[in-house]
Amino acid sequence: MNTQVRFYLSRVIGSPLIFPDGKRVGKVKDFAVSVVSADEKEERTMAMVSEIAVKTGEGTLYLPATNIQVEKNKSKYVFRCQGNHLNFTEESTGKILLCENVLDKQIVDINGRKLVRVNDVRLVCMDNMIYVVAVDTGMEGLLRRIGIVRPVNFILSLFRLSLPSEFILWDDIATVDLGHMGIRLSKTHNKLTRLHPSDLADIIEQLGNKSKTNVFVALDEEHAADVLEEMEQDEQVDIIEALPVEKAADVLEKMPADEAADIIEELEMDRAEKLLKEMEPAVSGEVRELLEYPSNRVGSLMTTDFLAFPAHYTVNEVLSVLRARKPEFHMMYSFLVTDKEGKFLSTVSLRDIVIAEPHQQLKDIMDKTPLYVYDDDKLDSLAEIIDKYSLLALPVINRENKPEGIVIVEDIVEDLLDKRKTE
16 A cells, blocks of 8 residues: 655755665755646646755766655655666756755745745655645744754643644745746746736735846736736836847837837837837837827827727727727727717717617717817826816827827826826
8 A cells, every 4th residue: 555755845855865775875965846737728737756866975966756765764754766776867857956946935826926935845755756745935844944843833832822834835836036047937937827917016026136037038928018017117127128128029019008118218228229129110110109209298198009980980880899809998998089081079988888779870979078188288287187077088189180099097197196206
């Protein structure tokens, strides 16, 4: 009958590795782990120890972890080989080393949506294979490392107290501190996409510069852009400066043009020009146009992500476009209505669209007295209009009455707050 032996990483480092006859091979120094899928959909992962780093008289050698039995005698552990012929290698094959890459490193607790530090690792040996079960991020793990957890627990028990257990299952963590080792953990980094962009932004802002860059390189451009939008501007600039030009350009392309312009405006001129040249011409052109507006004009604050429909469109046609395009939430605050020449006529709200009959045309339900601002108007005029009429967004047109974009209330509030901070 196969038995399971559970143990902590801190308890077995330095334990002897022996042959079946008891002859000593060396001491356990580390465990090399492979991350594999635990289900067909690759939504869950598990960490299996593939190699054991063994300290021998010839230096550190790596031994395949198959057919290794872990035995416990009182409080001591012994790793026993199931054969006398061992296939050592001098280097690990690019796996995660638990002591070197995980212990004392920062990880993301996916469920808790926070950054934590690994104080110990829980493993299990069963069927002659060793698996990582969980990481210990609590005080107990730290005390276990320095060998005083038992006396501390004894003293606490006298007062009917105990150290709280703080374990995180392997599948619920994402490792973020491995970039300096050249290790690419696509499966664990993919777990980060389970987090809301705002939560992930908060976590990334707590990381060191190298780890921040590693996380963004691992994220796809769409998710990276969503996360970058949630970060403070100085953090945004640091990230874009640290990323390779190609990756940074791809991320900026996925952001609203006004957000991208705000970041690029803070970069050194040479770096900004390289990014603009690397970006798609259409997106780059929009960003360049926004950068030309003086900082005290409406155009500098507007977004060019908006929806405009001809006045003859029916409600049903508008809904078809919305279903097909699946626009961002802010783009549905207000829809612009234009004439045959593309000039601004008015606006319709999402409420107007929802309550109207499918066959009705926009010209019949649009606002009869629309509010708007010109792109070269001063910014000071915005706050009063938005506040007075309780608007979520305001159309921006040029002097030829052609739509240029919209100004969103969140951007206006943020701009006002930034000005107060600098006063």
